[in-house]
Amino acid sequence: MNNFEICIAPLFKNEGGLSNHPLDSGKLTKFGISQRSYPQLNIAALTEVQAKALYKRDFWDANKLDQLPLAVAFEFFDCAVNCGAGTAARILQRALGVADDGIVGAITLAAVNKIHPDKLAKRMLAHRIRFYTKLANWPTFGAGWVNRLANNALWETENV
Template structure:
C-alpha cells in the first residue's frame, strides 16, 4: 500500500460525509470537498472515489507529498485539506524554523531531511493548534479540530 492510500482513510474519517454549516466558509461540503473550492462541481452528487481522486491530484500530487516521510506527509496532507495548502506549507516551514515563503523547495526539503519525521510531525501539530486557536470560528469548530488532531497523533503513533 502506498503512502497516499495509507493517509486517505483517516482523512476521510475526519472529514465525514455531507455538511452545510452556516458558519463554514466552505459552504456545502462532502467528504471534505467544498463548494467554495470547487464551485463547478456537483458536491451533493460527489462520490467517495471522486473525492479521493481530487485529493490525490490537488492535495497529494500537487504538493509532492511522496517526497516527504510518511508522518510528515500525513500531517501536511491533513493540514492542507483542513487549512489550505499555503497554510500547511507555512506551518511546515514554521515547524522547521526556515523562512515561511510558502514554497516547499530545496531549503524546506533539506530541513525536512535534517529532523526525525515523528519530531517534525509533532512540531507541525503544535503549530497547527496555535493556528486554530487564533481563528475567529474557534468557538464553533475548535473542539472538532482538536479531536481531529488527537486522532492524527494516534494514527501517527501507529504508523511511525
C-alpha cells in the same frame, strides 16, 4: 501500498460525509471537498472515488507529498485539506524553523531531511493548534479541530 493510499483512509475519517454548517466558509462540503474550492462540482453527488482523485491530484501530488516521510506527509495532507495548502506549507516551515513562504521547495525539503519525522510531525501538530486558536471561528469549531489533531496523533502512533 503507497503513502497516499495509507493516508487517505484517516483523512476521510477526519472529514466525514456531507456538511453544510452556516459558519463554515467552505459552504457545502462532502468528504472535505468544498463548494467554495470546487464551485463547478455537484458536491452533494460527489462520490468517494471522485473525492479521492481530487485529493491525489490537487493536494497530494501538487504539494510533492511523496517526497516527505509518512508522518509528515500525513500531517501536511490533513492540514492542506482542512486549512489550505499554503497554510499547510507555512505550518511545515514554521515547524522546521525556515522561512515560511508557503511554498515547499528545495530549502524546505532539505530541512525536512535533517529532522526526525516523528519530531517534525509533533511540531506541526503544535503549530496547527496555535494557528487554529487565532481563528475567529475557534469558538465554533475549536473542539472539533483539537479532536481531529488528537486523532491524527493517535493514528500516527499506531500506523507510522
